[in-house]
Amino acid sequence: MEQLVNFIIRPPRAEYNPESDLLDEEFMLKGKWYQRKDIEVKNGRGDVLQCSHYVPLVSPEGKPLPCVIYCHGNSGCRADASEAAIILLPSNITVFTLDFSGSGLSGGEHVTLGWNEKDDLKAVVDYLRADGNVSLIGLWGRSMGAVTSLMYGAEDPSIAGIVLDSPFSDLVELMLELVDTYKFRLPKFTVKFAIQFMRKSIQKKAKFDITGLNTIKVAKSCFVPALFGHAIGDDFIRPHHSDRIFEAYMGDKNIIKFEGDHNSPRPQFYFDSINIFFHNVLQPPEDEVGATLYDSIHDYFGKGTWAIPEVGFFPDSSTASKATSSTSDAINQVRSKRPMSRTEVPSDIPSEEHLPGCQDKDTVDNGSSSSNMISFELSNGHPFDPHVTTTMDDDQYVEYQLDDLTGFPCNVEEEERFFIDGFRCLWKP
Numbered sequence: 001m002e003q004l005v006n007f008i009i010r011p012p013r014a015e016y017n018p019e020s021d022l023l024d025e026e027f028m029l030k031g032k033w034y035q036r037k038d039i040e041v042k043n044g045r046g047d048v049l050q051c052s053h054y055v056p057l058v059s060p061e062g063k064p065l066p067c068v069i070y071c072h073g074n075s076g077c078r079a080d081a082s083e084a085a086i087i088l089l090p091s092n093i094t095v096f097t098l099d100f101s102g103s104g105l106s107g108g109e110h111v112t113l114g115w116n117e118k119d120d121l122k123a124v125v126d127y128l129r130a131d132g133n134v135s136l137i138g139l140w141g142r143s144m145g146a147v148t149s150l151m152y153g154a155e156d157p158s159i160a161g162i163v164l165d166s167p168f169s170d171l172v173e174l175m176l177e178l179v180d181t182y183k184f185r186l187p188k189f190t191v192k193f194a195i196q197f198m199r200k201s202i203q204k205k206a207k208f209d210i211t212g213l214n215t216i217k218v219a220k221s222c223f224v225p226a227l228f229g230h231a232i233g234d235d236f237i238r239p240h241h242s243d244r245i246f247e248a249y250m251g252d253k254n255i256i257k258f259e260g261d262h263n264s265p266r267p268q269f270y271f272d273s274i275n276i277f278f279h280n281v282l283q284p285p286e287d288e289v290g291a292t293l294y295d296s297i298h299d300y301f302g303k304g305t306w307a308i309p310e311v312g313f314f315p316d317s318s319t320a321s322k323a324t325s326s327t328s329d330a331i332n333q334v335r336s337k338r339p340m341s342r343t344e345v346p347s348d349i350p351s352e353e354h355l356p357g358c359q360d361k362d363t364v365d366n367g368s369s370s371s372n373m374i375s376f377e378l379s380n381g382h383p384f385d386p387h388v389t390t391t392m393d394d395d396q397y398v399e400y401q402l403d404d405l406t407g408f409p410c411n412v413e414e415e416e417r418f419f420i421d422g423f424r425c426l427w428k429p
Contacts, residue, residue: 009102009110013104021079022078022079022082037052041098044119047101051124054094054097056092061285064132064134065092066284067134068088069097070097071146073142073341074144075342076340083331083340086334100148101120110205114144117148122155136281138163140278143165143237146164147213150164161226165229166237167242169241170213171210181235220250226252227255228242230258233260254277
């Protein structure tokens with residue numbers, strides 16, 4: 001069970017070298033020079049967050065530019081923002097990115113899937129506004145970062161727009177779905193106890209309640225313009241999560257579906273849509289002279305470790321197609337250097353035969369849909385105890401005092417015996 005808890009609050013930290021895995025300290029993109037400023041920001045819990053801000057060497061008109069803060073996933077880091085920088089910088093939109101607490105090179109012990117990350121994001125927004133070098137602020141989050149962006153956007157209506165790539169709608173529901181998706185053969189009664197065990201363990205270790213991460217409720221109070229995106233083949237956070245949040249969302253909204261899975265590289269048309277979205281909500285200044293002359297010469301040219309791509313001329317192409325091709329080539333170069341961080345389900349999560357007390361039990365046929373397998377509905381309306389309410393809302397959970405999983409029922413017969421023994425203990429004189 002410890003593996004399941006760590007999957008939530010202590011996934012593998014993304015490892016990277018800022019000198020080789022981030023965009024260079026100075027680099028050329030579409031004929032203009034940009035720089036990377038590395039910054040440390042302290043959150044409200046005292047953790048030091050490692051951050052980077054990608055900005056032009058010379059700001060157009062010398063005025064503050066709008067900024068998009070990129071928020072990475074649960075096993076990600078600020079290096080994942082390189083694609084966002086390549087997409088947005090030529091539109092005079094700066095990109096700020098950070099390692100959330102517990103991730104990458106930042107301080108902090110645990111990942112909280114948006115709970116504490118929301119406060120990290122607030123610290124960054126406060127820093128940018130105090131610095132005075134940015135105008136409007138937008139958010140772009142992926143997976144955990146999307147949940148973080150949504151939760152913060154509901155609290156800060158001054159955020160101009162948010163991009164939400166594959167957010168989950170309810171953490172407990174996601175956990176139950178993962179058990180089913182990855183074929184962990186757990187009896188439904190055991191799963192319910194296990195969720196409660198994990199809830200208590202995570203509360204003790206990471207100081208947050210997994211039942212509190214319900215973004216559908218948050219969406220009902222968020223009015224920031226939002227662009228949703230989700231891969232059709234995502235079997236980690238299924239597309240219906242975005243659909244449910246989208247349906248409940250109160251602000252202006254649009255949603256884009258595309259081929260791929262949770263970790264797939266995003267398609268160019270999706271990036272183009274994001275660029276247009278942020279251009280509309282952030283209103284960046286236009287350059288007096290466009291950079292199209294240089295689009296076909298160099299996509300990305302860094303002074304440091306990154307190579308100059310060999311890009312041909314496009315004499316028969318329109319300006320728009322030149323820009324799209326140029327951006328796509330630059331993104332491919334970044335991906336070849338360091339691919340986007342991946343979210344993976346650990347292979348050592350226990351199955352039924354590995355649970356305490358479940359060795360040497362008869363296994364259930366893989367094709368069976370017997371009632372002893374997991375159900376997605378937590379038990380409601382059953383008299384577990386005279387002191388437990390018999391009617392509960394969907395987001396309420398029965399409290400169990402669990403120290404470990406020894407003695408958990410592993411099949412239908414043990415489940416029934418567990419009930420009988422429990423009632424005998426409850427009602428004996």
